[in-house]
Amino acid sequence: MTDFAIEARQLVKMFPARPGTGDKKANGESATTPRRRRWPFARKEPKAMFTAVNGVDLQIERGEIFGLLGPNGAGKSTTIRMLCTLLEPTSGTAHVNGFDIVRQANDVRRSLGTLLAGERSIYWKLTGRENLEYFAALYHIPQAVAKQRVDELIERMELKDRANELVEKYSTGMRQRIAIAKALLARPPILLLDEPTLGLDPQAARNLRELIAQLKQEGHTILLTTHYMEEADQLSDRIGIIDTGKVIALDTPEGLKRRIDQKEIIRLELTGWHDEIAGKLKSIAGIENITTHQQGEADLWEVNMQAQNSRAALPRIVEHISGNGTRLVNMNIVKPSLEDVFIYLTGKALRD
Amino acid sequence: MESKIGVKSLAVPGFSADVQALWAVVRREWTIFIRYPSWIIALFIWPVIFPMGYILTARALSGIDGSGLTTFENTTGLTEYVGYIAVGTMIWMWQNIVLWAVGYSLRNEQMRGTLESNWLSPTWRFAYLLGSSIPQLASMFMLMLVSGLEYAFLFRVNFSGSLWLTLLVILAAIPSVYGLGFAFASVVITLKEANAFVFLVRGIVMVFCGITYPLAILPKWMQSVSQWLPQTYIIHAVRTAALSTEGFSGIAFDLKMLVIFGIIWLAFGYLLFNMMERRARQTGAIGQY
Numbered sequence: 001m002t003d004f005a006i007e008a009r010q011l012v013k014m015f016p017a018r019p020g021t022g023d024k025k026a027n028g029e030s031a032t033t034p035r036r037r038r039w040p041f042a043r044k045e046p047k048a049m050f051t052a053v054n055g056v057d058l059q060i061e062r063g064e065i066f067g068l069l070g071p072n073g074a075g076k077s078t079t080i081r082m083l084c085t086l087l088e089p090t091s092g093t094a095h096v097n098g099f100d101i102v103r104q105a106n107d108v109r110r111s112l113g114t115l116l117a118g119e120r121s122i123y124w125k126l127t128g129r130e131n132l133e134y135f136a137a138l139y140h141i142p143q144a145v146a147k148q149r150v151d152e153l154i155e156r157m158e159l160k161d162r163a164n165e166l167v168e169k170y171s172t173g174m175r176q177r178i179a180i181a182k183a184l185l186a187r188p189p190i191l192l193l194d195e196p197t198l199g200l201d202p203q204a205a206r207n208l209r210e211l212i213a214q215l216k217q218e219g220h221t222i223l224l225t226t227h228y229m230e231e232a233d234q235l236s237d238r239i240g241i242i243d244t245g246k247v248i249a250l251d252t253p254e255g256l257k258r259r260i261d262q263k264e265i266i267r268l269e270l271t272g273w274h275d276e277i278a279g280k281l282k283s284i285a286g287i288e289n290i291t292t293h294q295q296g297e298a299d300l301w302e303v304n305m306q307a308q309n310s311r312a313a314l315p316r317i318v319e320h321i322s323g324n325g326t327r328l329v330n331m332n333i334v335k336p337s338l339e340d341v342f343i344y345l346t347g348k349a350l351r352d
Numbered sequence: 353m354e355s356k357i358g359v360k361s362l363a364v365p366g367f368s369a370d371v372q373a374l375w376a377v378v379r380r381e382w383t384i385f386i387r388y389p390s391w392i393i394a395l396f397i398w399p400v401i402f403p404m405g406y407i408l409t410a411r412a413l414s415g416i417d418g419s420g421l422t423t424f425e426n427t428t429g430l431t432e433y434v435g436y437i438a439v440g441t442m443i444w445m446w447q448n449i450v451l452w453a454v455g456y457s458l459r460n461e462q463m464r465g466t467l468e469s470n471w472l473s474p475t476w477r478f479a480y481l482l483g484s485s486i487p488q489l490a491s492m493f494m495l496m497l498v499s500g501l502e503y504a505f506l507f508r509v510n511f512s513g514s515l516w517l518t519l520l521v522i523l524a525a526i527p528s529v530y531g532l533g534f535a536f537a538s539v540v541i542t543l544k545e546a547n548a549f550v551f552l553v554r555g556i557v558m559v560f561c562g563i564t565y566p567l568a569i570l571p572k573w574m575q576s577v578s579q580w581l582p583q584t585y586i587i588h589a590v591r592t593a594a595l596s597t598e599g600f601s602g603i604a605f606d607l608k609m610l611v612i613f614g615i616i617w618l619a620f621g622y623l624l625f626n627m628m629e630r631r632a633r634q635t636g637a638i639g640q641y
Binding site for chain 1: 364369373376384472
């Protein structure tokens, strides 16, 4: 039995590639397309495969919060789905609470509280209480204990007044709280929380982050995926960054930030942004990893870039963005954040 | 299940825990079922409306005074043509509803997004399918009871047979009807859409099993096909048990066939479900909408 809460070794997951969709291997290579059979009884060509997870190694200590970050399609959901036994790996092994995810799948399920698909993971035609009682039975909690545990969680999630209403009448935040209560029902040692604050208002998200921190204090191990860098930074003891199906960096948030300590982040706010400007900025020596996003509906853009020496680069930046209807509104040189580390490592923003 | 730093799971696995989980699925399904008020229409109105077209056609062909019924009587040995049609259409409705309700139960969960959260629990997975079939079976019993009463009191159908033998036939029919539903549910979860297959199966039952006519009027090759369909035996046995006074001897052969078909279909349904479950773990089909 392994000492880690979660341990994965060379975990690989391949899926048959859908024909005609231009599927790519996670490592960027195109998946091979099989030749067509000439007649119906000819021997089948092997299927083209798409590699979603390509040799992931993870060792998560008991009692830690581990953040798993990656852009869409990087393989983090597939990794999570393998760890919670919804998917079988193509090769490699993983243990959760010491149990093999393939051979001891039921023991793994008993060890885990999982939040996947958020508010869609509960029944909207049942009340909050009915949902929790139902899932308590599925998690094999004896009836008398279940009743007490459901009351306790309803109280903890501050849903006492609304517990007997149908979930369809709840707000997104309330539904998410029921989904989290569901994950906590059997008091599992390990929690897998996939995007727990997605779609929540800022106050609800803050409350949930506090709850996650409390759960760690209570001794739970938490594997967290999130699109919010600040959330990962604030909560995680360690962070794994996954891209193209591989863990490309794994360290504490501070350790990751130290990787680009020598770099500076130049943040511009401007109007009248053109894509050609990005090309011009990239041509400046020492400038790399330019990301842009539009702020709101107005023609206001935030442009971030990493620089070796901002003082040397600034005059040329100003020169390139002047004219052609582009106007500089604001400019800052900031300390690298976890988001910048992510961009540095993957070449893209987390929401790409 | 304990973590080394002291989080102790509340779960107590075992056989009784699995039974408790199965019962929870039954209660969940029943609660959701009665929260959609359309079930009242399904229960009281549909069983009368659906056979009405066939009954009126039969009445038109036999003459208002029923003079044309002699041929029907000679072929079937029964005079009660309204009851005859009502039984046939009821069995057809039963199989049809099972294909939609049980066949699509996992698929509906998948589209709602709740299938994954069920699948993440340590419960015996067949319990989800079995548990959602039990309330469906209970509602079907209610439907049969209500339509029986409606036909007896509104249409003066004379159910001269035995209620207990009728119940016995229905009991014997359950494994084949639901075995097909289980197999179908497993196919649907993989293919995502199988309306065409439902139409095909219910079309076959409608044509080959004699829901409104005796099999004797079919060509020989069609009669041979009928013998391979459990619904043929169900319809014949329920008609004999409910509308005639032949007693147990009249349904003994049908019961034997239903037990055989039941074993085959239940085993096939269970096998297919396990294959689907295994395949879904390899392909990720459970989480795909």
